[in-house]
Amino acid sequence: MGVVHGQEMVLNIGPQHPATHGVLRLQVKTDGEVISEITPYLGYLHRCFEKHCENVTYEQVIPFTDRCDYLASMSMNFGYVVAMERLMDIKVDDRVEFIRIIMAELQRIGSHLLAVGVFGLDLGAFTPFLHMLRDRERILDLFEMTCGARLLYNYMWVGGLSHDLPTGFIESTLEFLDYFEPKVDEFENLLGNNKIFVERSADIGVMPAEVAINYGVTGPNLRASGVNWDLRKDDPYSAYSRLDFEVPVGNGIKGTVGDSWDRFYVRIQEIRQSVKIIRQAIDLLPKEGDVHKAMPKKIRPPKGSIYSRTESPRGDLGYYIESDGTSIPYRLKMRSPAFTALGVLNEIASGWLMSDVLAILGSLDIVLGEIDR
Amino acid sequence: MSTYFKDIYETVTSILGGMGITIMHLFKARNDNVTLQYPEEKWPRPERNIGFDHGSYNVIRSRLHVDMDDCIGCLKCERACPVDCIKIVTEKSPARGEDLKDIKHKGITSNGTKKALVVTRFDIDMSECCYCNLCTYPCPEECIFMTGGPNSKKHPIDYEFSEPDRSDLIYRFAKPGSKEGLEKMNQAKDGGE
């Protein structure tokens, strides 16, 4: 069959576009509806995170980490405090560890709900998105109850937490989990198994494992490509080594391994695993304990550097901290997972139709706040 | 050919399944709805049971408030602020630990600390505040706090604050006229000597 080639057109998707999840500009070359080349332009949300960090003390960095990935602020805090504790050799209580894990996993559920919902929204399904926001709202309620803030928490501090759990938190969390578990099945029936959704996402934007590793893609996107790689298992931090959970990987049920549907599916499965982790963490949570006990009076890490990775909902979140022995970081670099995930877009999405490119972009689950920092 | 009919079958069943779910939500709308009718209903929501005990729910981060009577001008909050939205200017008190009636200055805090300084300027730019709560922890007198925080009995939760002008969001907590008043007092003192 002959292919008709028209004139090439350059089209700017963004910076103001409903499907770019923030302020991202994709300059695409199109041939009709087929997109032949994608050049992302970043930086519209650049807020000089790293430069700021060189001017504030180590405690004051934490509110800034919140604002990088505003959909998973707890995980951002978590990564930073783990890095600082590794650098300063601080050992924190079990209670603190498990509270942190509960918070991080709740945040993972919240973040994945939004990721999956927005993916559906990019494909035109509005209702699942709002159902997922509804449940995410309850997670935010739990966070608000704990630390008073709904989105930007500044909750985890080096060596401890800003607040202990309030009374009734455990009951509320368990109540939420009981309510939430059947809802996951409903999401899967309403969105994931819908034939139109499957047609739109299966076999689209296939990312083979080698490509994913070469491009530094991590987290659910890498696992969807069939690579069993989860820092919670492979380089355990905090108390994750004491918890029992599985790492879901993409297996190409509806199409090829590593397609957009697998990326959706891995996230849904991870939500289920997170529920499991939270239940275990609640069981293991010591009843008593001072969450401020291990907090150093003044944070002055020894001279040296550390690269520490944690598993944020979007993948390997790395902090490179160079300390010169003062209370102000000499250099602090955040290796953001969404940054590398966006880098792979041209490789996996060029050659597809316009609708597919935006679907693939949605399935990668990028947050521009974290990419641009 | 069989995949052709299988596809059609799957499409029809999955669409009908999805429609079933949405129509169930439509019929259960009255019980399931999660909307907060904002101006009438406010957080904490009065009627619907959200599973929390509102009594223990007292850490909402709202706007910052300072009890000037307790402030000793130690500048710890100013140093803790990551975005530099607090600005404090202090001057030495003519009489340590004593009330200065002219400028409504209280000499002793509610914790019993004697104040050596008069705070002549205590500005917080709420339009820059990032609500990180870092300023409230170092305070030795617990006089700066988010409303709805630990002192929520004194100050109600208040998260709806808007101003027509941005400069109105700079809250000035220092007692008005305290700078001039202090100058006058010092002058009078100098003159007296």
Add this chain to the structure above:
Amino acid sequence: MTVDYLFEILSGLFEGLIGTNSLLLLSMLIPCLAVFGFITVYGLVVIYAELKVSSFIQDKVGPMGQGPGLHAGKWGLLQPIADALKLLSKEDIIPSSADRPLFIFAPFMIFIGAFISFIAIPFGESIIIADFNIGIFYILGVGSIAVLSLILAGWASNNKWSLYGGMRSAAQIVSYEIPAGLSLIIVIMLSESLNMQDIIKYQSGGVFNWIIFDNPFVPVAFVIYFISALAETNRTPFDLPESESELVAGFATEYSGMRYAFFFLSEYANMFVVSAVAVVGFLGGWQSPLVGFLDSAAWGVFWMISKTAALIFVMLWLRWTLPRLRVDQLMSVCWKVFLPISLVNIFGVAIWTVIFN
């Protein structure tokens, strides 16, 4: 017919005062105004319905309030009026690089397409503005004006997104006219007429005489017609021309205020037209489902509108359930699924009629 009827009344009233031509014009204008009023009121109602249906499906309450003013009235009943007022009072922006005359003309043209379809829709035995003998054919014909105006809007905006939207809608609407037409051919075959009233009269005698229950092939034809109608009116899952997450707003990207309102209104008006055709063709038109039950001229209007409303509700319901198809999938559904099934249907109905009648 309504026009003749009105003409007789008017000539009785104003005989000798006004010329015959003017009277004829007047008697044509009155039904047009009535249709315009109907479309406007119906538009407000269906916008409200869409808001509420979507909200309930999404576990929200939708527009609510205590009274006029700051609130949108009791149960938010004033919301669509507020929307309409907002659209009317908005600044009318015409991009400087747009093709000005075409840009202005496009929204009116799409509205004309929806508007003139209404005159062939029967609301009762005698309540029809123009009882053509080719009623169904006429509606299918003027329905295609929408394509023209969408392309016009897409081209005249001088915007790449609008162009994409216009081109998509052209391909989509033209393709889906074919399965829709083929499904209606079954109706015409059975009723042996193109006249709307004749088709309805063929179905008289209760719910089991409706064409949809005529033989096992017709329900399939009805479903195909209904889905094609969704595509023709650019409703989800076929809202590609204006898919907001891909093409911003498609052909309507550059439109604002009143002009945008016209696109909006004609989409809903078209929904009514295609649903009304489905009701006439398959569900017995203005006839009561039971013989002798609420069976008068006034109740005819009720039955017609409520049947149409039910179909419109299904359209809303589908919109808030399904994701959107891709362009090539849209085409393959049309040409590879609907077209062969429609053809098989026609054969099936023909053979069935020959054997059983």
Add this chain to the structure above:
Amino acid sequence: MSEDKEKLISEAVEKALKGDKEAINSIEDRVTRAKAKAALVKAQRNQTMVIEEPTDTNSEETPNKNQKLNLSQEIAQKIEKKFPKSIDGEQNEKWIQLKPENWFEIANYLKSDEGLLFDSLQCNTGVDIGEEFLESRYNLHSMKHLNSIEIRIKVSIENPEIPSVEKIWRVADWFERETYDMFGIVFSSHSDLRRILLPEDWEGWPLRKDYEVQETYHGIVIPKVKEGWE
């Protein structure tokens, strides 16, 4: 402070550490008492740290770390063998310091050698280490062997040029662009070395320690002091 007071404090602290808190509380002078309390806290912390240290080595992280330390030196030796004189300065336990000249070949070797297989570049960052030197640091990770190493390449601030490894790890494409953006380190033979986060016409390299913000940008004065504040 007089000597007898110091003696008093140290005696009281010793007693308190053994469990006799009254020894401190019985000190008459307020200042001395406070100092004694502070000393006690300090001493207690030292004590707990002494206790905690052995538990640290028992936790699962430390053996890993030891292994990594050895690994770093081992790999440095391998590199030295294969590419003589490419190691810069002395060998270090935590990282490998390389000279920029052979970096592309070494990177290729690190990725493709069966025994190493560092197939994932985790992080690349620049650091202004002062004294007119910049450093580019690479954190490598092997998905197969689950090893991690850090490589540092030092260049002078006048001529900051490092071979690009974009062709070896594709992820380096954007990482190197970011490092270029922030530090002005030129990655030679990079296919598309533009600024990535900042606008293309921005002046200066923001994360260098001697950076000063430009006065105006496109005619807009860049505010450095908050308006209406002071």
